[in-house]
Amino acid sequence: MRPFVPTPRGPLSSALAARLTDDEQLATPDLAGVDVLTDDDLHLALWCCYALHYRGFDGVDDALEWDAQILAFRAVLEHAFESALRAEHQAVTTPEDPLVALRVIGTWAGPPLSRMVAEIGTRDQLAEFAIHRSAYQLKEADPHTWAIPRLHGPGRSAMIEIQADEYGQGVPGESHAEIFAAAMEQLGLNAEFGHYIDRLPGTTLATDNLASMFGLNRRLRGALVGHLALFEMTSVVPMSRYLAAARRLGGLDAFEKFYEVHVEADAHHGELALNKMVAGFMETEPDLAADVIFGAAALAKVEARFARRLLTSWQDDRTSLRPGLNDLLGLDLASKRV
Ligand SMILES: [Fe+2]
Ligand SMILES: [Fe+2]
Known part of the structure; x- marks a missing residue:
């Protein structure tokens, strides 16, 4: 089952949707005044461009994956996003050796989202968190492949x-994406890929777009290696906190499994990623050392913005998701969050 084209939320996603569904001409996008690190409209449009390379959309011609107008449109959004991330990265000083720099970046303290969830997170907040993560987690590992x-x-x-571990060694049902889908269903959520995209803000879509941008541009392979390495190196602590939250709330064994698998696997993956993957990559492509560090730093910054959005929303006692159809219609349904 393929996702539907998301509901446009601004000029960029509107123009792209018109190209996807109605074969309209797609002009060079105007990004004046757009915060390219977080903008809801830009990141939805970019996410849709990338989606053509994964599963595509229901009712959209697969051939549009290589549509020249969409590729040119995507390149403008990507260039703006990457440039802003590089400018942000240049503002910090990191060691020149990736093996050292990634350990340093791994110690950067982001907003304490996982600690908050572990200590006082509610079942609704766990569900909301799963919705946010679903954009990436339901295709977990694919961008790095x-x-x-x-x-x-x-x-x-x-x-x-x-x-191979992320894909469950090829055992049906054991890939991390499938384990996550089972966890979503246990929370009463819809685990179909793309189901919640309309609810996801730019700060969330940016986390997924970052991995796709690095994965789909061969010139950014160094950044992708750094991204995956930091991802694995910094996974165990937050994963164990989400596991603690699931155990505290109870009745979420599928959810627990997802985090147990990561706590166990990523203790090994973190070492493997740094000492074998990054070290090995540096043997073959030493000129890309700076990009390995950039990819890791960009992940840390993008994740911090993601976490801050959730924390500040919850501190104000409101959802961190974009309004759903029920909210827009003014319906006060108990399930309005999903
Ligand atoms: Fe995983
Ligand atoms: Fe892993």
Whole structure:
């Protein structure tokens, strides 16, 4: 089952949707005044461009994956997003050796989202968190897989070992994406890929777009290696906190499984990613050292914005999701969050 084209939420996503569904001409986008790191409309449009390379959309011609107008449109959004991330990265000082720099970046303290969820998170907040993560987690590992044909040598072997675990060693139902889908269903959520995209703000879509941008541009393979490495290196602590939240709330064994798998696997993946994947990649492509560090730093910054949005919303006692159809219609349904 393929997702529907999301509801446009501004000029960028409107123009793209018109191209996807009505074959309208797609002009060069105007990004004047747009906060390209967080903008809801820009990140939805970019997410839709990338979606054509994964599962596509219901009712949209698969051939549009290589539509010249969409690719040109996407390139403008990507260039703006990447440039803003690089400008942000240049503002910080990190060691030049990726093996050292990634350990430093791994210590950067983001907003304490996982700690809050572990200590006082409610079942509704856990469900909301799962909705946010669904954009990435229901296709977990896929963006990094794009890099496999682009790497060679021991770094590639280490990446393949990590990815094989993410895909559950090929056992049906055991890929992390499928385990996450089961966890969503246990929370009473819809686990179909793309179901909640309309509810996801730019700060959330940016986390997914970052991985797709790095994965789908061969020139950014160094950044993708850094992204995956930091992802694995910094996973165990937050994953164990979400696991603690699930155990405290009870009755969420599928949810617990998702986090148990990560706590166990990522203790190994973190070491493997840094000492084999990054180290091996540096043997074959030393010129991309700075990009490895950039990819890791960008992940840390994008994740911090994601976490801040959730925390500040919950501190103000409101949802961190965009309004749903029920909210827009003014219906006060108990399930309005989903
Ligand atoms: Fe995983
Ligand atoms: Fe992992």
